[in-house]
Amino acid sequence: MTLPPSLEAILTFLQNWWVEIVCGVVIVAVVPLIAGYVVLVERKLMADMQARLGPMRVGPHGLLQPIADALKLLIKEDLIPDNADKLIFWLAPVISMVAAMTSMGAIAFGPTFQVARDINIGILFVIGVSSLGLLGIILGGWASNSHYSIIGAIRSTAQLVSYETAAGLAIVGALLLAGTLRIRAIVDAQQQLGVWFIFLTPVAFFIYLVASIAETNRAPFDLPEAESELVAGYMTEYSGFRWALYFLGEYANMIVVGSVATTLFLGGWLRPFPNVHWLDWLDFLPPLIIAAVGVYCVYRAGKQPAEIQIWFMWAVALTCFAVAVIFAVPLFVTSLKFILPGLHGAFWFLLKVSGYIYLFMWLRFTLPRYRFDQLMHLGWYILIPLAIVNVLAIGVAMILESEFSWNRWFAALLTSLFTLGVAAFLVNLYDKRTAAASAPATAAARDPYAG
């Protein structure tokens, strides 16, 4: 029975691409749940740094809190402000969320897990599509039909656009070292060179770190979102599940940004020291780490006050051990060795992304907020010139290595020091400028008894 050619084409497509489609489905299904739990982790971490406990009541140790929050947000009344544009009001959070999730399509979470199978323009795709989230912000602010929302949205957009430039230039620095835009090729380049790019160009990593914090509207760059101003930003009029979509979009963006940083600077799915063969025992680290978490749960199980909590800790510990066994088995069974790179690669990748996001959270709880003009000044006057200089410096380092046969590390070190010198110069200028511009206003001699 011959099928019509269109149906046959679709079936062939499905046959060739079913792995990627499954990856896509996993991303769409899992990311909102993961984003919800990242929120819980943030609350617990915040509590820990603030000498308190965080959510504890909903589920054991608050583990069902995201579910409860999601349910609550779903059943809330759907408020649309008067005279708001209903279509755009509905569309804006959707755009934010969809942009973040689509850009995850090109990210490789391991050597085999990538929806857009090794697309030619890998990193550029991620950056370009995630920048579509801007539209979600502006339209959201406008659709709220509130003077303050629009101002908040414009502020947010201005901040995002400024730091996108800096982030892009920082990425260019690492791309020079990789020589390609394809994500798998970038990680392979790091494997061949035997070193993560963060060690060759630490300045670019730092610029990308700061720019990505500003990109995702996190503290210390969260003035458009914080209540200290007179507005609560573009999200003011959104409540219930629409707000949840914005929030999920923000956390999905954090994951995207962390993934880009991991791919470019932290070696992607490579284990530490991927080329050094006498360190091959590091391959055993993933199951060991998971087993260590399980052991810790067993240790804490004895200290729980309530019986159900003891049961729960044991359940978590047993799950950890089971997962550790799954990770360890391919190391010993030769016939299963082919799943090793995918499985362990995904573990290392997620570990590094988690570390990056942990850094985000840590900075949020420690640092106060930048004022908006200080924020823009930091982006335009310091980060962008620094990123440009860094690109030049890396280019020089590469030429020194290839044309003049310098030692790679020496060239990298020299150029990094030069870039740091430029950074010090720019920061010095900034300090001088703020000190001079707002010199204490010496009031004219005023008769104390006249007023």
Added chain:
Amino acid sequence: MLDSITFYFFAGVAVLSAALMVTRHNAVHSAVLLVTTLLATAGIFLQLRAEFIFITQIILYVGGIMVLFIFVIMLVRLDVALHHIRFRLQRWVALFVALALGVEITVVFLFARRLPGQGLLIQEPAPADKLPPNTEELARSLFSSYLLPFEIASVLLLVAMVGAVVMAKKRIDQ
């Protein structure tokens, strides 16, 4: 075959959203529909295996120019501005231009089939990995054979940016 399906999908979306865009009364709706049109066009680029143009269209057009459009639409009260427009012949001019364009396109299609070697239907485009990589090819030609136009374009953009900043500053100072 799959190419045709994706092409017709993207083309359909593009045509539909363009048609909707010119008929909306609300400027922001038109802007959003223009975004859809541009995204569909980008999809066509992707289908033609021109990935770099696809992503550049998204980054520059949608992410840059459309954001600017939307800013302007939001910040300028259009109903005030529209009151000043009193050109009554617009419909006739539009009709004339549309007719002229239609005639041109028909002529081009008819002649394209007649010229030898032109207008051939490509049955099976080369698979993606056999083609030379987009970005590298573009960069190679841009920085070697087309270096001068590239530099001139950069200088032009720089002049435009500096001019815009200067003009904006003047207005604030006024």
Added chain:
Amino acid sequence: MGNALQQEDTTKKNSTLLGADELVINMGPQHPSTHGVLRVKLKLDGERVRATECVIGYLHRGVEKIAEHRTYQQFAPYVDRMDYVAAVSNGLGYCETVEKLLSVEAPPRARVIRTILTELQRIASHLVWLGTHALDIGALTPLFYCFREREEILKIFEKYCGARLTTHAFRIGGLQYEAYDGFEKDVERFCKNFERRIQDYVDLLTGNSIWIGRTRNVGVLSAADCIALGASGPVLRASGVKWDLRKAQPYAAYEQYQFDIPTGTNGDTYDRYMVRMEEMRQSRLICLQAIEKIPEGPILGKVGKVLKPAAGEVYHSIEAPKGILGYYIVSDGTTQPYRVRIRPPSFVNLQALDKMVRGHLVADVVAIIGTLDIVLGEVDR
């Protein structure tokens, strides 16, 4: 910290959103960052604040009028509710004023215990200020650390007089309760731990360039302006004027102890921050010195059950954590005062807001309100 709920007031704007020449925005009375029910009308020119107008009175409870219909002892608990963050200081000021009116002196033991409790209250008040001020500027963590320390102080208060916030700790003529067993030990343990905690706050904030960027040269008030406006307390001292009633007109037991008066140079928010941090350290030193030698003796002076001061008037002021707190009592010879007028430090300091905020950005307004350390209970009475 939720979304700001504010009522949109008269917003005069042109036909375009940009190019509005003058915008009047309303902050409060319900706002997470105005430390109470305070309404501030801001006249903006773009981003810059051109003028402000404070509208107060949302917390007016008629305390001074109530005083005319209560006996002197009955009025004492009302005084705590004014500056509810530093109730012990309010009580100290009131009791000392009435004692001055009666020409009675509290016995030495009472004076020393009063000093210790007042200094602990000063630390507690500054801790609240530090936590909320840092929170307004965006630092989320110091609030919880400050409240953890404050918890220790409130536990001491609770053990002493049964209440944490509105303590009514002192009586006219001295104290009612003896220092409980272990009072000195508790205070000493708190003071020993506190030095390390202050270092925590310093580590988090003092050298932080974002903090410095948000507070340096923000809300500058020169010394001449301070004196002209009548500002007092850390606001005055940060502008360089070394005036502290504990040294200038000593009361309670302050002459016996060695402590410094910290001053600033610029009169900006950063200097006020440094001054208050140093004041916390000095208060700790005073407490440590005081608990070494608490004199024995009675705790209540010779006052009868019924207080009928002779007709006359008296004014007495103390250095409360927020500034100079003054009481002016007019007696007409009966058991109830004829008039009690309270000079709250926050009320006078708040008048400096207009001068401090001009020319700054809207984001600085919240920081400046925070640095004035106002309590609306005191401002409105």
